[in-house]
Amino acid sequence: MISDEAYKELEEAVGVDNVSRHPAVLDSYAFQPFENHESMPWCPRPVAVALPSTTQEVSEVIKACNRHNLKHKAFSTGWGLWCGPTTDDVVQIDLRRMNRIVEIDEKNMFAVIEPYVCGAQLQAEAMKVGLNTHIIGAGPNCSPLASATSMHGVGHDSIYMSYSARNVLGLEWVMPTGEVTRLGAPGSGKGWFCGDGPGPSLRGTMRGYTGALGGMGVFTRVALKLYNWPGPPEIESTGTVVDVMSEVPDCLRIFGCFFPDKDRLADAYYDIGEAEIGYNCLKVATPAFMMILAPHLFKKLKGTENLRRLLGGTLGQMFLIILAGISREDLDHQVDVLKAIVDEHLGFVLDAKNIPTLGSNLAMNFIRATMPALVFRIGGSFSTALGRNDSLDTQLAWGEAIAEIKRGYAKKEMIIDDMGDNPYFVPYENNTWAHCEVVYPYDHRSEKHLAGSSAINMDFIINAIESCMEPMFGVVPSARKVLSPLTSNFNRWQRKLSEALDPDQTSDKGFYTDEAEFDFTNVPPERVERLQKLVEDLTWTELGPPE
Amino acid sequence: MQTKSTDPKVFRRAVGPENVSTEESELEHFRTAGLSSRGEPAAVVRPQGTAQLREVILLARETATNLVFTSSAPPRFRGDTVPAGEGIIVDLSGMDRILRIDRRNKVAYIEPGVTFNNLIERADEAGLKVLMPLLPRKSKSVLACFLEREPIIIPKYHWDMTDPLLCTEMVFGSGDLFRTGTAGSPGGIDRQLKAGLAHKNPLGPGATDFLRIVQGSQGTLAGVTWATIKLEAKPTVHKIYFACDDRLERLVAFTYRALRPRLGDEWLILGARSLATIIAESPGSIDELARRQAPWTLVYGVSGYRYYPEERLAVQENELARIAQAVGVRPVPEVPSCPAKKMEEILAGPSPYPYYKTVPRGAFADVAFLTTLDKAGAMVEVMSTACDAHGYPPSELGIYIQPIQQGRTAHVEFTVYYDPADEADRARACELVEAASWELDEAGAFFSRPYGSLSRIAFRNCPDSVEALRKVKQVMDPDNVLNRGKLCFGEEVV
Ligand SMILES: Cc1cc2nc3c(=O)[nH]c(=O)nc-3n(C[C@H](O)[C@H](O)[C@H](O)COP(=O)(O)OP(=O)(O)OC[C@H]3O[C@@H](n4cnc5c(N)ncnc54)[C@H](O)[C@@H]3O)c2cc1C
16 A cells, blocks of 8 residues: 555656556556466556656656655566566556657667667667667567666577677666666766776676666666668568568578587587678577467377477477678678588578568568567466576577476476477577577466476476576576575675665565575475585585585 | 785785785886876785685785785786785786686686786687787786776677676675676586586676676776686688778778678777887887878778688678778778788787887876767867877877777777886876866766776766765775775775
8 A cells, every 4th residue: 555645746756647556557567477477467566656757757756665665666568577566565667658769879879768668669760770779589569678777688689689788888777766877978978888987887786697677776768789780771561470471671581490410500500600690590499480370270280299200300400590691792601601501510401582471471570579479379378497598508408408307297288288399599699608498388277387387497497506507587586595605695795785775675676686485385395305405515605616 | 994004924824925025126016107106015915816815805804904906917007006005916917827718619718817928829729819909918917908898909799898708706805705607607617617608608697797897996896816708710811901091080981881780800090100109110110100101090800710711701801892982991901011911910919028008208108988989080189189288299199999899989099108217208298198188088088997097087977876886895895905095986086
């Protein structure tokens, strides 16, 4: 509950039309099914929601919350449990009125944007001036600001456009105290071209591998790197996601590359990286395409052993790559190189040019990352096994290990059988490191699946620790509690910084520094023991980790 | 915190008596450097590993001693290793092992004392190349160089400001050990290597990036004991070109259009004096060489890799030729007294001893900052006006412009050369650098890594960042034992 007095101050901050405490409105924020492993997919209901339209208003909202001992939690495009409150005393700050592209600096290749600018919007504007923006694999509906400042940040285009956290060139930040600060060159009034300095970089307090997920104030503007786009200002398209057909620009070529085994695929990846080609590159399981595009057909066909073997086996080790050339000569060279590499590693390429409908369907779906959300279709929900990103080899090994775990659960019908390993594997920065997560669909209405989900997640965590990885879902308080002592006691330091910059702990810290006990209800005792043993063996002493 | 007089003997406990020196011949290197004011180093302490470094820091906390880290051997020029007042020098240059080179993942594991020459040799054997800054000192620590966000000369490999630094082990001013990036994942390094980690991910662990915080901190927050450094594949064919012009704008236009699609490898712009200083075989020839150069020279490299190298080279050459023609620039294979091959060799290694910038007059002072390329010309004008005002001939100014972050940002470096034995000349350089820095600041220069008195200028612009940085300092170095008084951590700033 929010007091009338506090509510009135919120009204004063943003105007009466832009604040609400109506239960129906609040419940629309509390309904957060994605990555919510409860049978009723709600998160705590916020006590009120405020919709500021300027940085100043954000600051006033936070100050009003602070005066009344209420916490605050930012919400940009709001896709997933993480943007919801984790306790009962939170004011949700919905940033949808802050939807401006403040500036596109064409020459210096960056844009300054507000939180509710979405990937598609920024991309459309950037393309008009021959530039492009990194779009995370969640899709173009998501806020590039949210992933760059506060969340993860991997996307199909990471081979060319990196990881969101590494694309930040400056930041405007309403601190948990309500004070406004800017980091890097904009903080000194010099323009939005560098996010670090003077001296030590406060960008390091903004986020690490993951963001603070709303646990450290509100970011109101960010300067993000843009990248070259050699294509036309607009791509002619008809239809929508599943049946979209686009004019494939002459500067693009799309290939599926198939390999006889994982090792050859890995070698090809490394070689492609050193050849410095590729604009968009993604390894997904072949059956995943059928699963997301034609779920009913998929359900019918998945018992077919030959199809399983063909898609999951023979065609299993593949990736899609888009080459973008700045000239005919450049593109031809890239194609020559790609074909030579695939040949050398005994693979074959499928040229989408030879299957025009496929090419014209995939082009925008990949450049704009529109397809992944279709993964919800088959079971209504999905989750994912995220290990720590590092070398390509580690990520491929992670994909295999998780696929093995998944098979066991699919056999017991504790998750939906998706007929393959279903990785989302993308290389970063010319294949110099990579990301791999393994997706599994489930039906959150099924008790069996919910039990399966919590057990399989424990297996993922154990596997991550055994593989010396910090699982990306270390943002969950129970996982953080287990992991921190094994990983530089990072949460101890995170907490200290959080207490230094947010002395009254007014941001919602649920996904940032809070810790909690695991619920082991659905986890077999031997797995609990295994986890405990790992923790015992790997806990840091003051001299570091046990070698 | 009260500053006590430092008793160096205390540190024998941590590192052994043989690793504590109070010899004046060693201390003198830390009394002054460049234009810095005098410090009072009381001893040089040489930890032999992480455990000893921790002990040193813990002892410093007990005894309220100021510690100043150094990883490079002399000569030193910036003054960041000269204590503000009294201090103990913690010399990590003896920790100089290259622990591992991983060819497949293109990464080197190095300790702080590893210099560019050592690393280049080992990388080369593996078919890899080190991402070089422009002519670092021979004795310069690779790790310290990148901890200082020194720019590299190949912009396309500079994805973000931390590059090419990846993962690190560090000891905070509190004495606590921390590992960053994937080195901070569960398990020790051997175990992580067995699991296949290559320590290529610089972020985290968790939701904080201590590497980013410590980078640029001039040893005020933590000491770094080893790091992984990103290497790249050695090209199979490589060529250097020059584009000479009397108008900087044209070279800037060329640079923008070339770097946007990541054409070219090495890419830097030099004023005539800097170019002459770099290529001169003897000090006496610099003036004459500078006169023979165009006012501005862009140096760029093109490469072919393992697959269709000649084809790639041709594509790059043709694209760049097209752009050059469009902006009115003419690429050539040599400039006076410097054919492409010679420049290729110069860019691939460190500076000849002691340092190329001391060759013209014996000493120098730099003014380095960040801006965008389109503003570089205006900055040059500001600096030239300042030179005029102080009686320093603008034609003798060193100018180096380095695109970083793939061309989104420009590192601009002005060098004022002076004779250290001539007090008036030194004083003039000092005044010029001070005055020009204020004027450049007014014109929009961002002093992202301020040394010495420049801190006053840099931090006055961002009082809220200073407040936040001081809180961070309090967390990581609660007793203020690391490089006291530097950056914004002294009394007088803001
Ligand atoms: C189908 C699907 C695929 C996905 N694939 C990917 C993928 O490929 N790559 C990837 O990185 N992620 C992926 N995700 C997860 C994705 O990171 C998140 O869903 C998404 O980034 C968060 O949604 P959002 O951008 O709408 O931001 P929000 O949900 O609004 O915010 C995300 C977090 O950041 C905080 N936050 C948001 N804005 C601010 C602000 N202005 N100031 C302070 N804190 C703020 C929020 O409180 C929340 O904790 C996927 C999700 C789905 C559903």
